[in-house]
Amino acid sequence: MPRPLCATIHLDSMQHNLNRARSCAPLAKLWAVVKANAYGHGLERGMRGFAQADGLALVETESAVRLRESGWIKPILLLEGIFDASDVPLLAEHNINSAVHCIEQIKMLEYTQLYRPIDVHLKMNTGMNRLGFRPEDYAAAYKRLRAIPGIRNITHMTHFANADELEHPLLAIGEQVRRFRAGADGLPGERSLSNSGGVLHQPQLADELSSDWVRPGIMLYGGTPGGRSAQDYGLRPTMTLRSEIIGIQQLQPGDTVGYGSRFVAEKAMTIGVVACGYADGYPRHAPHGTPVVVDGVRTTLVGRVSMDMMTVDLTPIANARVGSKVTLWGDGLPIDEVAQAAGTIGYELMCALAQRVRVTEGRMGTDG
Numbered sequence: 620m621p622r623p624l625c626a627t628i629h630l631d632s633m634q635h636n637l638n639r640a641r642s643c644a645p646l647a648k649l650w651a652v653v654k655a656n657a658y659g660h661g662l663e664r665g666m667r668g669f670a671q672a673d674g675l676a677l678v679e680t681e682s683a684v685r686l687r688e689s690g691w692i693k694p695i696l697l698l699e700g701i702f703d704a705s706d707v708p709l710l711a712e713h714n715i716n717s718a719v720h721c722i723e724q725i726k727m728l729e730y731t732q733l734y735r736p737i738d739v740h741l742k743m744n745t746g747m748n749r750l751g752f753r754p755e756d757y758a759a760a761y762k763r764l765r766a767i768p769g770i771r772n773i774t775h776m777t778h779f780a781n782a783d784e785l786e787h788p789l790l791a792i793g794e795q796v797r798r799f800r801a802g803a804d805g806l807p808g809e810r811s812l813s814n815s816g817g818v819l820h821q822p823q824l825a826d827e828l829s830s831d832w833v834r835p836g837i838m839l840y841g842g843t844p845g846g847r848s849a850q851d852y853g854l855r856p857t858m859t860l861r862s863e864i865i866g867i868q869q870l871q872p873g874d875t876v877g878y879g880s881r882f883v884a885e886k887a888m889t890i891g892v893v894a895c896g897y898a899d900g901y902p903r904h905a906p907h908g909t910p911v912v913v914d915g916v917r918t919t920l921v922g923r924v925s926m927d928m929m930t931v932d933l934t935p936i937a938n939a940r941v942g943s944k945v946t947l948w949g950d951g952l953p954i955d956e957v958a959q960a961a962g963t964i965g966y967e968l969m970c971a972l973a974q975r976v977r978v979t980e981g982r983m984g985t986d987g
C-alpha cells in the first residue's frame with residue numbers, strides 16, 4: 620500500500636470556478652493563470668480544467684513550450700516575458716505572447732529577427748513597483764516596440780497591488796487604474812488589468828475595471844486573495860489533501876508531544892498521528908489550533924509539525940482509530956482557513972505541495 624497521503628484534484632471545480640470568473644467579467648477574454656505548475660495542481664490538469672479559457676498565462680518558458688507540445692492551441696502568455704535574447708525564436712516558433720516590462724526586453728526583440736509575427740503585452744508599473752515601465756515612460760516604450768518588425772498586437776497591461784481591498788489607504792485600485800489610463804492614453808490596443816482580486820470586484824467596479832482581458836489565478840483554484848471567503852464568492856475547492864491516522868497515543872497530564880515538546884497536555888487526552896508533514900508541503904510553522912478534519916469532525920493540530928507526520932487532538936472524535944480519514948485542506952476545510960491559521964495564504968500551500976505526494980483526480984464529495 621502507498622502512504623495514505625493523497626491530493627485529489629477536482630477538475631469539475633476548476634471548470635466551475637472558471638465559469639464564476641466569467642460571470643464576474645462577462646465581457647472580458649480570460650487568461651487562466653497556470654504558473655507554478657498550475658498553482659500546484661499540475662500543468663496538464665490546468666490545461667484540461669481550464670480548457671474553456673481564452674488562453675493560459677504562466678511564467679516558465681519551458682512550461683509554455685510543454686503546453687504547446689501537449690496540444691494547447693489557444694493563446695499562451697508569458698507573464699514575465701523572456702529572460703534572454705535566445706528566447707526570442709521560441710516565441711515565434713510556438714506562437715507565444717510575451718510580456719515586455721523593461722528596456723532590456725525591448726532590446727532583445729530589436730536585436731533578434733522574428734521569422735514570424737508575435738503578440739506582446741506591454742507592462743506598465745502603476746505603483747506595484749515590481750515590473751513595468753512607469754506611466755511617464757510608457758508611450759515611448761510603446762513607440763519603440765511598435766517600430767520592431769514582427770511585433771503584431773500590443774496589449775496594455777498592469778497589475779494591482781491591493782486588489783483584495785477596494786480602498787487601500789496607500790494604493791487603491793482606482794488610483795492604479797487612473798495612472799494606467801493616463802499612461803496609455805491615446806495608444807491603440809487591448810487592455811489587461813485584473814487578477815483574481817480585480818475580477819471579484821468587477822461586479823462593483825465594472826466601469827472602472829472594464830478591460831479586454833482578465834487574468835485570474837487563485838480564484839480558479841478555489842482560493843481568494845483576501846477579503847470574503849471563497850464560499851461567499853461561490854468558488855469551490857479544487858485540491859483536497861487527505862491522509863489517515865497512522866498512530867494513536869493516550870496522554871496523561873504533563874505529557875508533551877513531538878520535537879521541542881512544544882505541546883504539554885493539561886489533562887488526559889487522545890492524540891492521533893497523521894501521515895503528513897512539512898516534507899509534503901504542510902507548513903511547519905502551523906501553530907497549535909490550526910484546523911484539521913478527522914472522520915468529518917473538526918479538530919486541531921497539536922505540537923510541532925515534523926517532516927513526515929503531524930499530531931492532532933482526537934478528543935472530540937468519538938471512534939477515531941488507526942485508519943481514520945483526515946482532511947488537511949480542501950473539500951470540507953477551506954484552504955484559506957488553514958493558511959490563515961498558519962500565517963500564510965492559500966496560494967503558498969497549494970504551490971508548496973511536494974513532489975512525493977500522490978495526486979489523483981476526482982469529484983468533490985467523494986474520497987477521490
Ligand SMILES: *Cc1c(COP(=O)(O)O)cnc(C)c1O
Pocket residue numbers: 652654698778813814815816834835836837838844
Ligand atoms: C500570478 C499573476 C496573476 C494571477 O494572480 P491571482 O492573484 O492568483 O489571481 C495575474 N497577473 C499576473 C501578472 C500574475 O503574475
